[in-house]
Amino acid sequence: DAGITQSPRHKVTETGTPVTLRCHQTENHRYMYWYRQDPGHGLRLIHYSYGVKDTDKGEVSDGYSVSRSKTEDFLLTLESATSSQTSVYFCALREDRSGNTIYFGEGSWLTVV
Amino acid sequence: QKEVEQNSGPLSVPEGAIASLNCTYSDRGSQSFFWYRQYSGKSPELIMSIYSNGDKEDGRFTAQLNKASQYVSLLIRDSQPSDSATYLCAVISSGSARQLTFGSGTQLTVLP
Numbered sequence: 001d002a003g004i005t006q007s008p009r010h011k012v013t014e015t016g017t018p019v020t021l022r023c024h025q026t027e028n029h030r031y032m033y034w035y036r037q038d039p040g041h042g043l044r045l046i047h048y049s050y051g052v053k054d055t056d057k058g059e060v061s062d063g064y065s066v067s068r069s070k071t072e073d074f075l076l077t078l079e080s081a082t083s084s085q086t087s088v089y090f091c092a093l094r095e096d097r098s099g100n101t102i103y104f105g106e107g108s109w110l111t112v113v
Numbered sequence: 114q115k116e117v118e119q120n121s122g123p124l125s126v127p128e129g130a131i132a133s134l135n136c137t138y139s140d141r142g143s144q145s146f147f148w149y150r151q152y153s154g155k156s157p158e159l160i161m162s163i164y165s166n167g168d169k170e171d172g173r174f175t176a177q178l179n180k181a182s183q184y185v186s187l188l189i190r191d192s193q194p195s196d197s198a199t200y201l202c203a204v205i206s207s208g209s210a211r212q213l214t215f216g217s218g219t220q221l222t223v224l225p
Contacts, residue, residue, distance in 0.1 A: 033213075042201065042217040043157070058212065090156055092213075100145045100205055102213050104156040 003027050004105035006091050012111045019078040021108050023091030025071075031094035032074040033058075033102070034066065036087040043090065049074055081112045116140060119202050119216035127224050132189040134200050134219050139183070142207025146178055148187045149201040151218070157201055161187060192223045 003026035013019050023032060034046040035058075045058030047066040055066050063085060065077045078085055091105040118137045126132045134148075145164055149157035161176040163169045163185065169176045175188040185204075189196055202216040 040217065043203075043215040045212055045214075048212060101159060101162060102147070102203075103159065107156050 004091055004093060004103065006089075006105040006108045008108060009106065010109045012113060013081050015082060015112055016080050019081050019110065019112075021076045021089055021091075021110070023074045023076070023105060025074075025093055027095075028071050029093045029096050030071075031096075032068065033092040033094075034064075034074070034076045035090045035092060035104075036060065036085075037090060037107075038087050046076065046089075078110075081110075083112050086110060086112045116206065116214045117202055117204050117216040119200075119219050121217055121219060123220040123222055125222045125224055126192050128192060128194060130192050130223075132192045132196065132221055132223070134187040134189075134202075134221065136185045136187075136202030136216055137183055138185070138202075138204045138206075140204070140206040141180075141183060143180075143183075143204045144207065145205040146176070146185045147203040147213070148174075148176060148185075149203060149215075150196075151199045151201060153198075189221075192221075194223045194225050197222050 005024045007022045030051050033048040035043045037043050044060045046064050049055045049068040067075045089108045092102050095101050116139045148161040150160050151157045161174055163176040163178045166178050166180055173190045177186045199218040199220045201218045203213045
């Protein structure tokens with residue numbers, strides 16, 4: 001257990017509204033990631049962070065922004081939610097002690113109606 | 114071209130048989146390879162990592178890596194119904210050392 005908590009776990013929102021998903025870790029690991037998972041596409045990287053205020057885009061970053069003002073929190077924001085952003089969102093972190101091993105949070109199920 | 118390819122399945126094997134899951138990757142410089150198991154409605158769970166050519170065994174699981182062929186596989190011996198899940202192959206490529214790229218997953222069903 002890498003101590004990852006995602007919130008909210010489930011959310012229904014309307015098209016055009018902003019949404020923020022939070023990922024919280026308890027062990028001060030540097031690397032954190034946001035993935036989305038959709039049928040037929042597997043897990044796709046949205047954004048990642050390699051330290052406080054250090055973030056970069058992944059494969060499917062359009063329509064998403066992130067912030068990391070503290071080591072323990074990595075926030076994913078949908079500025080104006082669209083139906084195509086209905087998905088399961090997973091936060092992950094890379095455990096520093098074990099090198100490249102990446103662990104996932106429990107997921108956030110987002111439905112945009 | 115997708116970087117990590119897996120047979121989408123579904124794959125069905127009888128209880129007690131060996132399940133063989135395969136994965137190919139496109140980046141010849143890739144160094145780190147992982148197998149995750151994902152039950153329906155749950156998050157991916159790491160079950161094996163492998164970094165060098167050859168076999169790595171952990172209980173009923175064996176990961177096999179062949180960098181020359183750009184191929185990684187997972188064998189599950191004495192398959193159990195509880196092994197029924199989607200298995201995800203993941204690779205850290207040479208050009209994106211901070212990122213993990215996933216295949217689409219293979220759905221495995223172990224029949225009692």
